[in-house]
Amino acid sequence: MTELLKSKKISETPFRKEVLAIFRNYTNAIPLSTVEKELKEYNRITLYRTIKIFIEKGIIHEITISGEESNYAICHEECSTAAHHHQHIHFKCSSCKKIFCVEVDQFPSIILPNYKIKQLEIQATGLCQKCNV
């Protein structure tokens, strides 16, 4: 299962495997601080570089929400090295604060008179299943 690193053509080091495993253990997106908590021991700089290369290689993607720490999640769709083009939305639960990547069968489209839209990115806020009892 750590074939992923090889398939993305980056060296398979213990540290990278460890970080990848952390992302895989979560069903939601997580910030750097969570990755840090999960790692027993780590070098701050190496972690930054690991996150960076994971994003570049299409292993994880970044989710930014105003005024909050960036979150990161595994790319389930096949992401190119060049760009992340996800047809899913980012859902933030206002109760448990977790951020989920959610597939949606009918991704909306917008037409604007004076703009040529190539891509949409959608963030939703609300309640996740667990919190919406």
Added chain:
Amino acid sequence: MTELLKSKKISETPFRKEVLAIFRNYTNAIPLSTVEKELKEYNRITLYRTIKIFIEKGIIHEITISGEESNYAICHEECSTAAHHHQHIHFKCSSCKKIFCVEVDQFPSIILPNYKIKQLEIQATGLCQKCNV
């Protein structure tokens, strides 16, 4: 026209008027670095605090795009002190790199089986009118 500061119940100081005027002179969203360039002379800390209070009071709103400097734009809709609820999308032109707040007559809605969506935030990428010749 500087009534805005009074109406938002914050003191009307020369510096705040100056910063507000800068935002009003742009039709697109701008990052802090642009505000800084426009100001002849300024105190870094005061500027941070000004941006912060402008956001809190619903005068401007923040637009965050992955891996980029935050951008800020005047709130044209009436924003409460509590939260910014904009029914417009944020459009980033991949050519001129400008970010625009764009009204859309039919704001899309999404229904997800396991989530209760309260609010959507939409970012679009593509070409603006000027760049789409």
Added chain:
DNA sequence: TAATATTTGCAACATTGTTGCAATAAATAT
């Protein structure tokens, strides 16, 4: 197993944002 390419960790630095506090300026009440 040796040669080569890549990653890691250190030191040092850059950038970005925050806080306490006294001086200053703005708003309000006389």
Added chain:
DNA sequence: ATATTTATTGCAACAATGTTGCAAATATTA
């Protein structure tokens, strides 16, 4: 208009976040 009250500004000092060059260590390839 002037005094009183309240809020803002700027300084110093700090905290958090992210970056770079480079030598040692490790992974990949031959």
